[in-house]
Amino acid sequence: MVPMSKTLWVCAGLAGGALLTLGVQFAAGENEEAPRAAISRESNTITELRAENERLRQEAAAATKLADEQQDLNRLLEEKAALLEVKARRSEPPPAAPEAPSDRPPTDDELLKGVGEFGEALGAIIQGGGEEAKAKLRDLFARGGKHAVELLVAKFEDDATDIGLRFSIAHALAQSGDPDAVASLTAVLADPAAEMLELRLATHGLAFTDAAGIDDALLAVAHRTADTGARANAAFGLARRKNPEGVELYLKATDEALANRDPAALQYLGGFTLLGDDALPPLRERLLTYTEPQAAITLIEILKARGDRGSLENLRKLADDEGRPASIRQSAEGAIKAIEGAAK
Numbered sequence: 614m615v616p617m618s619k620t621l622w623v624c625a626g627l628a629g630g631a632l633l634t635l636g637v638q639f640a641a642g643e644n645e646e647a648p649r650a651a652i653s654r655e656s657n658t659i660t661e662l663r664a665e666n667e668r669l670r671q672e673a674a675a676a677t678k679l680a681d682e683q684q685d686l687n688r689l690l691e692e693k694a695a696l697l698e699v700k701a702r703r704s705e706p707p708p709a710a711p712e713a714p715s716d717r718p719p720t721d722d723e724l725l726k727g728v729g730e731f732g733e734a735l736g737a738i739i740q741g742g743g744e745e746a747k748a749k750l751r752d753l754f755a756r757g758g759k760h761a762v763e764l765l766v767a768k769f770e771d772d773a774t775d776i777g778l779r780f781s782i783a784h785a786l787a788q789s790g791d792p793d794a795v796a797s798l799t800a801v802l803a804d805p806a807a808e809m810l811e812l813r814l815a816t817h818g819l820a821f822t823d824a825a826g827i828d829d830a831l832l833a834v835a836h837r838t839a840d841t842g843a844r845a846n847a848a849f850g851l852a853r854r855k856n857p858e859g860v861e862l863y864l865k866a867t868d869e870a871l872a873n874r875d876p877a878a879l880q881y882l883g884g885f886t887l888l889g890d891d892a893l894p895p896l897r898e899r900l901l902t903y904t905e906p907q908a909a910i911t912l913i914e915i916l917k918a919r920g921d922r923g924s925l926e927n928l929r930k931l932a933d934d935e936g937r938p939a940s941i942r943q944s945a946e947g948a949i950k951a952i953e954g955a956a957k
Contacts, residue, residue: 719757721764725778727753728765731788732781738788739821740887747788754789762786766797770811783818795822799830802847812843820850828856835862841870845881852888860892871908882911886918893921900927900945909937910944917948920955924948 719727727750734746754761768774769782786794801807801815816834819827827850834847835858845866852859863884870878885892896912903909913931916924931937932945 716756719753719761724753724757724761724764725768728781728785729778731785732777735781735784738784750785750788751790754791754794759793762789762791762794762797765794769797769814776810779814780817783814784821785818787818787822787824790824795819795824795827799827802830802834809840809843812838812840813846816843816846816850820846820853822850823854828854832856832858835866841866841873841875842877845870845877845884849881849884849888852892855889855891860888860895863888864892864895871903871905879907879911882908882915886915893919893923897921897924897927900924900931906938906940909941913941913944913948917951920952922952922956925952928952 731746731750734743737743738746757764765782765786769779769786774782783798786798789795798815798819801811802819807815812834816831819831831847831850831854835844835851838844838847845863848859848862848866850859852863863881867878867881867884869875870881885896893916896916899912900909900916903912909931913928916928928945928949932942932949934942
């Protein structure tokens with residue numbers, strides 16, 4: 614675009630040229646008697662001035678045209694910029710939904726999702742870990758309040774609920790830190806009409822909680838309930854809580870399951886890996902009484918993994934017993950080498 618000062622200068626030049634031309638012509642009219650030479654010079658001057666005036670006029674016209682073209686270009690650039698801005702806005706991802714405030718009560722879907730996520734950490738919790746998952750769950754229950762407990766208890770009691778979710782809910786209620794949630798499980802233990810599956814799930818959840826005041830409920834099941842699985846779960850919970858009767862009751866349920874060829878018997882036996890040294894003496898004794906190969910080998914592996922030197926005497930007896938299957942004797946020999954080698 615031509616600067617304003619130059620445009621004014623060009624217009625002034627045009628006006629000046631026109632006035633000068635008129636002045637010269639007027640002067641020529643009053644001096645008709647001037648010598649021809651002077652007239653000729655003035656004529657040449659007028660011609661030059663006219664030529665300059667024409668040049669200036671053309672320059673002004675060109676400047677005006679350039680200004681118009683520049684204005685059109687600016688308009689096109691502005692339109693293009695506007696189109697690009699619209700396109701950019703359309704391509705931008707939608708803004709992320711704001712996170713729910715931590716103090717807002719969770720929805721039913723959020724509660725069930727939270728319990729599902731907690732269920733994924735149960736392996737670590739059963740092994741004695743999962744503290745972060747438990748803390749997150751307790752925060753969920755604290756925000757959910759009474760409604761959270763009521764919703765999850767209803768889901769737990771509903772036979773249509775997926776077994777995996779019911780299992781997670783049982784452990785979630787037990788680990789929630791909410792007295793009402795824990796009480797909902799102990800109520801199942803006290804209900805004589807409770808179904809076997811419901812009873813097993815409730816006792817399994819309570820077996821791994823540190824909630825206070827549940828020993829009596831577990832003892833009642835471990836002593837009197839007909840179902841071996843529920844009794845084993847309750848007894849394990851007692852043994853884990855260092856209840857004086859816990860280990861004995863758990864051994865009794867395990868022995869019973871092995872005698873009845875219960876498919877879960879080896880699982881109960883494996884549970885001793887999660888208990889303390891109090892369980893080692895009775896396990897050493899069973900090296901000589903368990904005759905079923907899988908049970909005997911499982912027991913040998915448990916004692917080997919514990920590095921239990923107190924079991925070496927019975928392991929040697931087992932390895933030397935020619936009446937035992939070769940698989941049991943070989944396992945005993947391997948355990949002896951591992952335990953003695955670890956002590957060196």
